[in-house]
Structure formats: C-alpha cells, structure tokens
Amino acid sequence: MRIATWNVNSITARLPRLLAWLESTGTDVLCIQETKCAAEQFPADELRELGYESAVNATGRWNGVALVSRVGLADVVTGLPDGPDYEGVQEPRAISATCGPVRLWSVYVPNGREIEHPHYAYKLRWFEALQKAVAADAAGSQPFAVLGDFNVAPTDEDVWDPALFEGATHVTPAERAALAALREEGLSDVMPRPLKYDRPYTFWDYRELRFPKNKGMRIDLVYGNALFTAAVEDSYVDREERKGKGASDHAPVVVDLKL
Helix, strand or coil: CEEEEEECCCHHHHHHHHHHHHHHHCCCEEEEECCCCEHHHCCHHHHHHCCCEEEEECECCCCCEEEEECCCCEEEEECCCCCCCECCECCCCEEEEEECCEEEEEEECCCCCCCCCHHHHHHHHHHHHHHHHHHHHHCCCCCEEEEEECCCCCCHHHECCHHHHCCCCCCCHHHHHHHHHHHCCCCEECCCECCCCCCCCCECCCHHHCCCCCCCECCEEEEECHHHHHCEEEEEECHHHHCCCCCCCECCEEEEECC
C-alpha cells in the first residue's frame, strides 16, 4: 500500500501535475494540504475518473485539507475536535478517515508567523488539540498515522542553516516540544530518504533560488503508531516533483507499507 502527503499550495494551480503524479506513482491514498479552494471547487470529479474518492475540509482561498483514496474512505471526521478558533474562525486544517486497513489524518498545522504574533500562540494551542484528538486512534488496534505539513522542523538537521532561524518560528523549543508531546501518544517519525543530497528536505521557498541551492526544510512529516511503522518498507521525498514550472514549494512524502 502506498500512502503519501503533499502540500500542493493550491489544488487548482497544481491539478494537472497532481493527476499525472497520482497516475504515475500508483499512490493508494494521498493526504493533501493547502487546497486553497472551497469544498464545492475541489476537483472530486477529475479524481474520481482516476478511481479516487475524496473527503474534503475546505472553505475558501486559504488553508484546506483533503484525503483522496482508491482503497475506500470510511468514518470521516472533518475538522479538529475541540480545536481552537483563530479570530473567531475554525480554520479547515484537519480531516481523518479509515482508508482500507489504515486510519489516517491529514493535517495542516498553523504557520505561527512570528513568535510575538497571536498566530504563534494559536499554533501551540492547535498542537495541544491535535494531540488530544489523535490519542484514541494512535492507541487503536489498526495501523494509524497523522501526516501533513506540520510547519515545524523537528531538529536543527532539518533546516539548511540553523543559525538563520534563530528567533524565528518553525524551530522554537515550544514548537519542537509540541511535536515531542505528539510522539508521546505512541507515534514515531517515519524518516524518508532523500532522492538527492544528504537530507530529506520537503519544502524549499520559491525565493532566492532556494530549491536549486537545496536551502530547504523538513516540515512535512509522517507520524505513525507501532502497527503502522512496523509495516513500512520504504519512505522517500519525491524531490523530482518540486522541479519545473508550476511546482508547489513542497514535495510529496511517500510511504510504502506491507499490509
């Protein structure tokens, strides 16, 4: 079974690449983040033509998550239960479903913006709600994983130059502690292999030629329970999909399971 996660940075802009990628890779389930569309604009018909069902949590031009599966979608939960609001709005940042033999969450963790910004405190509250929400699934009797854009680099090795990030979000002790607390629910980081260079970065900013210079970050993560990680045969960052005109600034992270 092949499962992947990908922040597409607008599914409308990325649709031709997305459809071609799904067809060429034979992915069974894809967790999508940053759809940047309303639910009624999600390309469910185009995906259905390739054999994929869709479960979507999206409300407009910002955020948005989805699960697309060709092995079934059952027990869908839209949104983060008891998740915090931001400026009075429950943002569309989480969705979960049972896809064949596995239970999966697709999440798009808030960015945090700046440490003094209200969005940073919101990010930490969102992590607390996520930890509580996934606890039962993580301890369940089936393989389980939470996948997505976590907007946190777990260690200094997950950014190209830690010195440049001092005093910035994505690397603060509080954010990394939130990831550690999530792992305490019985989850482990499924480390992908890079297709090039020595670090499996998943995100490269569009600015300053950061992709060709490999100035990246590993912020797209797969956290699985013991039943999930025991079935992992391979995992890699599909760096090739970050290349070329019209690419997202994130690359897909792919996990192959033997179930």
